[in-house]
Structure formats: C-alpha cells, structure tokens
Amino acid sequence: MPSFQQRIREAQEAGEERYISLEDCKAIANDVVHGNWMQLTTAAALTGxxxxxxxxxxxxxxxxxxxxxxxxxxxxxxxxxxxxxxxxxxxxxxxxxx
Structure with a gap:
C-alpha cells in the first residue's frame, strides 16, 4: 500500500496524528487491490x-x-x-x- 504508507510517513514526519476519512477508504481500497496488482504485473511477480x-x-x-x-x-x-x-x-x- 505505497500511497497509504506515504501518508503515514508524512504524518509521522510532521508529528501529527491524522485520521482516515470515509473518502480516503475508497482510495486505500483501490491502492490495495488495483495498485498492488499493477505492481506485481510490472514486476512479473503474479502468482497463482x-x-x-x-x-x-x-x-x-x-x-x-x-x-x-x-x-x-x-x-x-x-x-x-x-x-x-x-x-x-x-x-x-x-x-x-x-
């Protein structure tokens, strides 16, 4: 989940506690499913x-x-x-x- 991990790093570096909104959930779900699949495809690392x-x-x-x-x-x-x-x-x- 690269984009979500980036957001966590940004919050940590800023010393802030941030919360996830309902709108963020859609982007996170997309990153988990589609983003991860695209990374595996690019790396020729799909399994199954x-x-x-x-x-x-x-x-x-x-x-x-x-x-x-x-x-x-x-x-x-x-x-x-x-x-x-x-x-x-x-x-x-x-x-x-x-």
Missing amino acids: EWIIYAQHEGKNYYLCLGTHDKSQHENLRKQIDALCCQEFLFLSTLLAGA
Missing part, C-alpha cells in the same frame, strides 16, 4: 493460476489451468488443441481466430 475456459451457447467449458508464466502459454494452447478440441467439437471453430 488462471482457469482457462471457453463459452459456447451460454455455457462455460473448463479446459485447463494456466500459470502467469508466458513461456508455458504455447504449450497450453497445444494441449487444448490436442485434447479439448477432440472432446468439444465446437472448440476448433471457436478458436480458429485466436
């Missing part, structure tokens, strides 16, 4: 897995799990093409432009 799925006729078809490691994305596509396209025949058409 993506659920890869296709939507067809209003339904989700779950195909596989993928990581944030871009070097593995081509392998995921090959697996989807080799396995999932055999099971879900509509998938080849759906993925033709992807």
Whole structure:
C-alpha cells in the first residue's frame, strides 16, 4: 500500500496524528487491490493460476489451468488443441481466430 504508507510517513514526519476519512477508504481500497496488482504485473511477480475456459451457447467449458508464466502459454494452447478440441467439437471453430 505505497500511497497509504506515504501518508503515514508524512504524518509521522510532521508529528501529527491524522485520521482516515470515509473518502480516503475508497482510495486505500483501490491502492490495495488495483495498485498492488499493477505492481506485481510490472514486476512479473503474479502468482497463482488462471482457469482457462471457453463459452459456447451460454455455457462455460473448463479446459485447463494456466500459470502467469508466458513461456508455458504455447504449450497450453497445444494441449487444448490436442485434447479439448477432440472432446468439444465446437472448440476448433471457436478458436480458429485466436
């Protein structure tokens, strides 16, 4: 929470006790969620897995799990093409432009 930490430092340096307003809460929440995600993205430090799925006729078809490691994305596509396209025949058409 860099922006919130900066505000704490400023208050400490000024020798002041400051309170958070209701308006501040929205900015802090945004910093915690979006700001942190952006920092991790920039640093290529995202963790976890993506659920890869296709939507067809209003339904989700779950195909596989993928990581944030871009070097593995081509392998995921090959697996989807080799396995999932055999099971879900509509998938080849759906993925033709992807």
